[in-house]
Amino acid sequence: MEKEFQMIWRAAVVYLRKAPKKDFVLHTKWVVRSMEMLLKKEGGERRVLMPAAILHDTGWADVPFELQMAVEGDPARKALVLHLKNAPPIARKILKGRGFTKQEIERIVEIILSHKFKNPRNLEKRLLIDADTLSDIFKEPFYADAKHYKKTPKALLEFRKQNRFYTKTAKDIFSREFLKRVKELD
Ligand SMILES: [Fe+2]
Numbered sequence: 672m673e674k675e676f677q678m679i680w681r682a683a684v685v686y687l688r689k690a691p692k693k694d695f696v697l698h699t700k701w702v703v704r705s706m707e708m709l710l711k712k713e714g715g716e717r718r719v720l721m722p723a724a725i726l727h728d729t730g731w732a733d734v735p736f737e738l739q740m741a742v743e744g745d746p747a748r749k750a751l752v753l754h755l756k757n758a759p760p761i762a763r764k765i766l767k768g769r770g771f772t773k774q775e776i777e778r779i780v781e782i783i784l785s786h787k788f789k790n791p792r793n794l795e796k797r798l799l800i801d802a803d804t805l806s807d808i809f810k811e812p813f814y815a816d817a818k819h820y821k822k823t824p825k826a827l828l829e830f831r832k833q834n835r836f837y838t839k840t841a842k843d844i845f846s847r848e849f850l851k852r853v854k855e856l857d
């Protein structure tokens with residue numbers, strides 16, 4: 672990762688560590704890796720999409736504890752809405768003074784805001800949604816999630832099977848990793 676993104680990563684980690692819901696540092700690490708894989712084959716502007724991937728879940732830092740722990744229903748939805756709502760000020764604060772233009776910063780913010788509850792037509796917004804979903808199937812985050820959600824790997828895999836993607840690259844990588852997790856079951 673380039674130096675300018677490493678600086679953003681270091682600033683983001685401070686926020687990601689504050690959120691008790693799950694290990695967002697691990698999650699984000701794999702969203703960033705997934706984004707790098709997608710950027711190679713699908714295009715999209717790296718300068719905007721790497722910061723968007725790094726910062727997309729920093730808004731969880733300011734979601735009230737009771738809401739973070741909700742797994743379903745209205746509180747869980749409210750938590751998701753809030754993690755989007757909280758993200759722009761954090762993202763702007765971290766990106767300020769790092770050589771991004773105002774337009775670039777607002778594009779990054781728009782991409783972050785579209786990673787839940789939306790079905791965007793824009794490729795860059797789609798790439799963040801794909802990277803976010805794809806990240807969960809890799810070995811390290813997969814078993815961390817199974818432990819965290821107290822699910823068996825088999826049950827979690829069954830659940831992940833329903834994942835849908837916009838891009839062919841994400842579908843291909845997902846299928847490959849999915850098979851690896853299936854093989855680990857026996
Ligand atoms: Fe998120």
Ligand SMILES: [Fe+2]
Binds near residue numbers: 698702727728803
């Ligand atoms: Fe995420």
